[in-house]
Every structure is written in structure tokens, then in C-alpha cells.
Amino acid sequence: EPEVTQTPSHQVTQMGQEVILRCVPISNHLYFYWYRQILGQKVEFLVSFYNNEISEKSEIFDDQFSVERPDGSNFTLKIRSTKLEDSAMYFCASSAAGGPDTQYFGPGTRLTVL
């Protein structure tokens, strides 16, 4: 069964460094998402992406964050200058269609900012 994959599974970085989290959505999906979950807290929406542009973003997704679909398979989340509070599990998700369609989540990347 097709699944969303994410790399790396765990990323440790120093505060102020740039990180790129990578995702490979399910191949025939058109809608892509990033969420994050700080330890012990709710899963929070960051951004949705369709047709090579951002559809919606949350207040968390400030100028330090950016997303890109550099080729036909990858979907990346970049954090330009990481902060301690960016430490979280980051989940990528994809769906075949918009609206009431299932979002399938990847296994997550645990980001630790020291």
C-alpha cells in the first residue's frame, strides 16, 4: 500500500542553523501538508500546498518557514534559523483531492534544536 515517507527520522541541530525536512507524498496525490506536534501537545497545522503554491498557512508558519516541491516527488519544509521552540515532531501529509478527502500522514521527523 502506498505511503508517505519522511527523512530523516531524527534531526539534531544547533539553534540558528537551517534545516530541511523532506517528504515523499503518495505518488498520485495533489495536496500536501505539514503539521507539527510539540512533545505532549496537540498536532498543529503549519501549511497546505497545491498546484505549486501555498493554499493556507497558520500563524506558526512565519517567515522562517518555507515549503517547496523541487521535483515531481519531493516536498520539503525549510526552517531558516531554528529556535529552541521549533523542537517538535514534524509530520508531512498528502491527499488525493481537496475538500473532504483523507489526509495520509508520514511517520514524522523528530527535530531537536539544541
Add this chain to the structure above:
Amino acid sequence: SQQGEEDPQALSIQEGENATMNCSYKTSINNLQWYRQNSGRGLVHLILIRSNEREKHSGRLRVTLDTSKKSSSLLITASRAADTASYFCATDASHNAGNMLTFGGGTRLMVKP
């Protein structure tokens, strides 16, 4: 409560018993989805119910949706120790342009063998 709040926060039952988890939300929705998360792992999609549906079944799972009360319930019948996990509801609000899901805080279910 915030959009997509589950109760109870924690539930402990014996294997073979049924587990019921509830979710309440505030705004109009396109759909509501239930996910499962094992500790420290990813989110596994369980079931999606659309705003015009009232009940859906999938194996041992039964989900109901009451849009007049803005609430949903997830019933797991004949629970197994392997069902131990956190369960989240997530709503896709009608006013969202980008299919943003809003998650609740989850119910931690423990099924004792």
C-alpha cells in the same frame, strides 16, 4: 473548549470491552477524521466521516457524527491490547480554503490484557 476536543483524556479498559471516545467541535465542518497514534509514532488514519453522514463503520470501528450537537464519537468494539494508543479527532472546517485539519488533544486508551 477548542475545536476538536476529545473526552475522556484517558481511558483504561480490559481486553474485550468496548471503548467509546467523544469529540466536540465549534465551527461548521466539511468532514471529521479519526486518527490513531502509538507513542512517539506517526498518525494512522482510521476513518473519515463527511458532514452529511451520520454513521460509518470500519471493522471494529464505529463512528457517529451529530452536526446539530457538533460532536462525534468513536467506538472500538471488542478491544484488544494492540488497540492501546492515543486517538485523535481532526476537523476540516467549512471556511478553510486549504483543507487544514484541526486536531483535538486526544484520548489515551489503554487496553489491559
